[in-house]
Amino acid sequence: MDRDLVERARSGDQEAFADLVHQVSDSLFGVARRILRDPGLAEDVLQNALVTIWRKLPHLREPDRFEAWAYRILVHACYADAPRNRRWAATVRVLPVDRADEADDYRSISDRDELERAFRHLPLDQRAVFILHHHVGLPLVAVAEALGIPDGTARSRLHYATRALRTAFEASRAQIKVQEGRPA
Amino acid sequence: MSDDRAFERATDDWLADGSDRTPASAVDAVLLAIKTTPQERDLGIPWRTNPMSNRFRLAAVAVIAVIAVGVLALNLPRAGGVGGPGSSPSPSPSSSPSSLTVFDTRTIATHFPLAMKVSLPAGWKTIDDGIVGALGIVHTGDPEGPQSTWWGADLFLVEEAQIHDPSDVVSNVPAKPDRTRFVAWPTDFFAYIAALPGITVVSGPEPINVGGVAGTQIVVMTPPMHPLVWLKGDFAWMGGGATGVDPAQERRFVIVTTGGHTLFVQFGDDASTFDERDAEVRAILASITFE
Numbered sequence: 001m002d003r004d005l006v007e008r009a010r011s012g013d014q015e016a017f018a019d020l021v022h023q024v025s026d027s028l029f030g031v032a033r034r035i036l037r038d039p040g041l042a043e044d045v046l047q048n049a050l051v052t053i054w055r056k057l058p059h060l061r062e063p064d065r066f067e068a069w070a071y072r073i074l075v076h077a078c079y080a081d082a083p084r085n086r087r088w089a090a091t092v093r094v095l096p097v098d099r100a101d102e103a104d105d106y107r108s109i110s111d112r113d114e115l116e117r118a119f120r121h122l123p124l125d126q127r128a129v130f131i132l133h134h135h136v137g138l139p140l141v142a143v144a145e146a147l148g149i150p151d152g153t154a155r156s157r158l159h160y161a162t163r164a165l166r167t168a169f170e171a172s173r174a175q176i177k178v179q180e181g182r183p184a
Numbered sequence: 185m186s187d188d189r190a191f192e193r194a195t196d197d198w199l200a201d202g203s204d205r206t207p208a209s210a211v212d213a214v215l216l217a218i219k220t221t222p223q224e225r226d227l228g229i230p231w232r233t234n235p236m237s238n239r240f241r242l243a244a245v246a247v248i249a250v251i252a253v254g255v256l257a258l259n260l261p262r263a264g265g266v267g268g269p270g271s272s273p274s275p276s277p278s279s280s281p282s283s284l285t286v287f288d289t290r291t292i293a294t295h296f297p298l299a300m301k302v303s304l305p306a307g308w309k310t311i312d313d314g315i316v317g318a319l320g321i322v323h324t325g326d327p328e329g330p331q332s333t334w335w336g337a338d339l340f341l342v343e344e345a346q347i348h349d350p351s352d353v354v355s356n357v358p359a360k361p362d363r364t365r366f367v368a369w370p371t372d373f374f375a376y377i378a379a380l381p382g383i384t385v386v387s388g389p390e391p392i393n394v395g396g397v398a399g400t401q402i403v404v405m406t407p408p409m410h411p412l413v414w415l416k417g418d419f420a421w422m423g424g425g426a427t428g429v430d431p432a433q434e435r436r437f438v439i440v441t442t443g444g445h446t447l448f449v450q451f452g453d454d455a456s457t458f459d460e461r462d463a464e465v466r467a468i469l470a471s472i473t474f475e
Contacts, residue, residue: 012223013217017218019459021211021214025206025210025211026206027204028206029204029205030204033202033204034199046206047210047214051214054218055222055223055224056223056224057223058223058224059224076295079294093474094198108194108197111197111198112194112201115195116198127296131199148315149316150317165191165195169190169194170187173190
């Protein structure tokens with residue numbers, strides 16, 4: 001991240017902030033979409049988060065930490081907006097067309113549907129840790145710092161999220177084996 | 185393929201699903217919104233410099249009276265030892281007949297783990313920036329005035345927070361975000377603050393009762409100085425405005441330990457208006473109940 005850009009935006013430069021938005025919006029949207037499992041809601045949350053980032057930029061003393069700070073605001077926006085919109089959250093997922101002819105298509109679809117179902121049952125705080133670690137690629141220490149939680153808490157949340165997803169994955173594979181005529 | 189690798193591949197495939205391209209309309213909406221959205225000033229800074237009008241003083245006195253009645257009503261049963269008013273959860277925020285709004289920190293438990301309620305009169309609100317262990321209680325006016333006229337107190341949870349190195353904290357030189365200037369929280373904060381150069385103790389340290397819990401408070405006059413607190417896990421210190429220097433102020437500090445947490449309250453304002461505003465802040469602090 002361009003430190004100078006952050007500093008200019010922090011001092012009220014709207015053009016600098018626009019450049020920042022273009023640099024980080026896809027990454028933030030990707031995180032919100034994965035945590036919330038609803039692109040429409042993720043778009044709303046992203047907008048709220050970016051405006052919050054603009055408003056609160058003068059609070060940021062360490063421009064080098066802009067991205068981690070932005071993730072924190074985004075995740076809190078997810079926490080804030082998800083409950084209000086839960087009842088309207090989309091439950092239908094469109095499968096990518098280019099995967100339809102793959103040999104292991106059935107297994108892949110089954111795995112992803114089970115993972116999706118399990119992930120939707122996770123608390124948002126576990127989802128956030130899982131996504132920041134596995135999708136963004138932040139080390140657990142950095143996840144903890146970004147979210148402002150103790151390292152042990154981040155580790156614990158990741159453990160429970162991973163365990164739930166692994167259980168779902170194993171259930172998917174067991175079901176496939178049964179359907180293929182082999183004992184699970 | 186091992187189960188572990190199969191699981192990793194499956195989660196990778198699943199996570200890769202979909203597009204991360206932000207819709208252009210979303211970006212446009214944000215860039216339009218910021219044109220009319222002012223940036224905020226810091227928590228922990230003196231929000232206001234304009235002296236209050238006589239009309240406002242009368243309103244403030246009325247507000248204090250309302251708070252005092254509310255606080256009295258809240259605290260009498262506890263003093264009588266027949267249970268506390270906060271023993272049954274109530275919706276938050278909610279309004280009582282005396283127009284007090286009750287803010288329940290359990291609504292922000294993810295980053296403010298001390299469960300408590302605080303009653304705010306009209307014209308006050310909480311500021312929650314999602315900073316772990318930080319909550320602002322701000323007088324905004326009713327209807328809300330511009331931010332340059334806001335003032336109020338900061339509430340921090342001290343857990344693993346650091347404090348400014350006493351050899352460096354009193355200064356009017358713009359500060360840098362240098363964590364090495366912060367040291368471990370002192371075992372006796374009141375001794376720490378009283379011993380800083382240029383500090384004059386106005387009153388205390390002395391006992392204070394917050395929500396039925398015994399705490400300690402002190403009032404001091406401070407010269408221009410850097411922000412005191414750096415909360416663990418935060419990206420910033422608290423206060424100091426754009427330059428990292430708070431002006432000379434009169435300040436009240438309160439520390440209460442309860443429920444495994446240490447609540448640190450600071451309120452600072454220009455000495456000419458401190459007493460008047462401090463009375464409102466103290467009334468709000470007296471309304472706190474721990475859950």
